Amino acid sequence: MATIDNEHLTTLKGAYDVQLMEVSLRVQRFGGEEDSRRRYETYTVEVPTTATLLDCLDAVKDKHDGSLAYRKSCRMAVCGSCGMRLDGGAVLACKVPMRPYVDAGHVVTVAPMGNLPVVKDLVVDMQPFWHKVRAVKPWLDTSDEAPPQTEWRVAPEQQEAISKESLCIMCGCCVSECNSMEADPDFLGPAALAKAYRFVGDVRDLDTRDRLRDLNGAHGIWDCTRCYFCNQRCPKGVDPRDAIAKLGAETFREGLHDGIQTLMTDEGARHAKVFIESTYKGGYLRETELVPKTIGPLGALKEIPFALQLARAGKVPNPLMPHKAKDNAEVKRLWKLLEQQTPRHQERALRPEDVTTAKGV
Amino acid sequence: MQERYAYYPGCLASLSQKELDSSTRAISAKLEIELIDMPSVTCCGAGDIHEAKPDYYLHLSARILAQAERTGAEVLLTICNVCCLNLRQANKKLQSDPAELARVNDNLMQVDIPTYSGGVEVRHLLWEVSAGDGFERFRSVAVRSLEGLRVAPFYGCQILRPAKLLGFEDPDRPESLERLITACGAEPIDYPAKVKCCGFPIVLAREDVALGELVQPLQEATDAGADVMVTPCPLCHLSLDAWQQKAANLAGRPFQMPILHLAQLLGAAAGVEADTLRFRRHVTRLSEDVKDKLRLYDPVARV
Known part of the structure; x- marks a missing residue:
């Protein structure tokens, strides 16, 4: 049996025969605001074959360079502290086994998450994240009503609707590679x-x-x-992009009822509306209607030179003879059938008194 | 690779990107695969409709999948990343949730639309020609070597991510386009932004943000010495091609980067005539040097 002289790994000692492996890591170092130079150091450590990236960083800190800075806490993908980039993609360091990289003979590159300022080495400033x-x-905002005397009644399927979003551990991995946030x-x-x-x-809100x-x-x-x-990076299956799409759907549901259009003023929402109208009218997207209806007639006027450039390349379909799908x-x-089926308002949680009334007690 | 496909060109290849449709038909003929047209299909409900009216999107997609099923083909062939992700997502939902399939079919029946039994797969042209016997078949028809052409692959987002719905290759280190570029005799150029976003979905609603994203791949491909970029997605194409000068204004430097549809690159290597590939429908025109390297006007090599 191989001996373990690495103190932080002693908890594993005796649990089973520990096989060791050598892992090499290329780690980005950066000393903070005083230090303008970002550089890479390569470290090689001996760790059990079951070691994660976080185990390897611990070994580097213990054996090679105590000044290496990174965040960690729970070591079990629950606390969300150890988000960092491995070969350019954000991961939880405690969730990535290193054995496959060793087997492939690949030296990984470890760097801080993107879209957040770097404080030191692998530590980013999470302030902008928390601010957002x-x-x-x-x-929960229930301020308009007095709190119920006993608990809200929320049906399992109502809770299910937000179960994925409730899994977020706020590690920041989804934010790290967000392309829109870069721009x-x-x-x-x-x-x-x-x-x-x-x-x-949440039906109680x-x-x-x-x-x-x-x-x-x-x-x-x-x-x-x-x-x-974001969906690709999230280590907990939250699928943030899908949540954003659900916010769009709620905007359309809440924004169109009672003839109130106040929620539909954003160019993004108007753009989506043209898409829907296009398929209704002809089956396909009507590209020539997108610009004026999204950015308004004045905005469209400014885009005339650009539109002419596109027209020269044959990219502007004839608006008078739009392409129409058969049948x-x-x-x-x-569309009409589905509109009849769509509930106009979000369901609400039942207050205890509602439950009593519903039961006719 | 299949012998017959239910062919779904999608909105852009049917409208502003007709050169993609003609090039796809031409390369399919070279590969000796049959494309079956579906005249009643609509927009797949991608992106905006999916976001604003998810149930309408699901039904639009089910109607398209049902039509594909009725052609007798086992695979619906898409040439657009966005159609690929959205149709696959709807298909997965319908195939894996019998109650949902029954509900959707019940609605379709109520308005006299043929129903879907869940028997079609959705695949992108890139996947069909970059691996297995499809790749071998392409190699055998790539009779014109595009030697000397430096090609920057640009994948686009929705053919890579989320991998659990797409899953053809490693979303962070894809290599299908590189494999095809090499098979064309051209040289693939590597640059980090090849897997990033072109900004197209928000280019009308948030032009400044979209252009901020678009600048990155154009800049990196230019600096890496690419002659052209190639993409499997018509939305990426439109963004990189038509919005290129706006991106140049934002970057404060000129770009002159011709953007090829995947089917155009494959077509050029397979000896498809320039009139069919229709590069004149691009906003960013090909330079004479690039035309030479694409061997657009060479007589087809006889093999």
Whole structure:
């Protein structure tokens, strides 16, 4: 049996015969604001074959360089502390086994997460992240009504609707590669928007319309470019991009009822509306209607030189003779049927007194 | 690779990107695969409709899948990343949830639309020609070597991520386009932004954010010395091609990067005529040097 002289691994000692392996890591070092030079150091450590990336970093810190900085806490993918980039993609260091990399003879590169300022080595400043999470009011708002005397009645399927979003551990992995946030650092981003949906979709919350109004403005849901990096990176299966899509769907449901259009003023929502109308009218997207109806007639006027450039390449379909799918009457019938089936308002949680009334007691 | 496909060109190849449709038909003829047209299909409900009216999107997709099923083909062939992800997502839901399939079919029946039994797979042209016997078949028809052409692959998002719905290759280190570029006799150029977003979905609603994303691949491909970029997605194509000068204005540097559809690159290597590949429908025109390297006007090599 191999001997273990690595103190932090002594908990494993005696549990079973520990096989060791050598892991090499290329780690980005950066000393903070005083240090303008980002550089890479390569370390080789001996760890059990079951070791994760976090185990390897611990071994580096213990054996090679005590000044290496990174965050960790639970070591079991629950606390969300150890988000960092492995070969350019954000991961929880405690969740990545290193054995496959060793077997492949690949030296991984470890760097801090993206879209957040680096404090030192692998540690990022999470302030911008928390600021955005706070901005979506991450708590239940029932202020218009007195709290019920006993607990809310929430049906399992109502809870199921927000179960994925409730899994978020706020590690920041989804934010790290968010392409829209790279272009617009003020974009609320996948983590905050998934959190927002966790409350918009909560049947006990009474602030749905105001929440949606805030989320439909600048840097809100329509900033998302659907690159799906967030779904790919999330270590907990939250699928933040899907949550953003659900916020869009809620916007359409809450925004169109009672003839009130206040939620539908964002260019992103108008763009989506043209898409829907296009399929209804002819089955296909009507590209020539997209520009004026999304950015308004004045905005479209400014885009005339650009449109002419596209027209020269044959890219502007004739608006007077739009392409029409065969049998599109089927689609019209389908739309009308589904609209009849769509509930106009979000379901609400039942208060205990409602339950009593419903039972006729 | 199948012998027959239910062919779904999607909105863009039917409208502003007709050169993609003609190139796809031409390369399919070279590969000796049959494309079966579906005249009644609509937009797949991608992106915006999926977001705003998810149930309408699911039904639109089910109607398309049902039509594909009625052609007798086992695979629906898409040439658009966005159609690929959205149709696969709807298909997975319908195939894996019998109650949901029954509900959707019940709705379709109520309005006299043929129903779907869940028997079709959705696959992208890139996947069909970059692996297995499809790749071998392409190699055998790639009779014109595009030697000397430096090609930057640009994958686009929705053919890679989320991998659990797509899953053809490693979303962070894909190599299907590189394999095809090499098979064309050209040289693949590597650059980090090849797996990133082109910004297209928000280019009308948030032009500044979209252009901020678009600049990155154009800049990196230019700096890496690419002659052209190639993409399997018509939305990426439109963004990289038509919005290129706006991106150049934002970057404060000129770009002159011709963007090829995947089917155009394959077509050029297989000796499809320039009139069919229709490069004149691009906003960013091909330079004479690139035309030479694409061997557009060479007589087809006889093998």
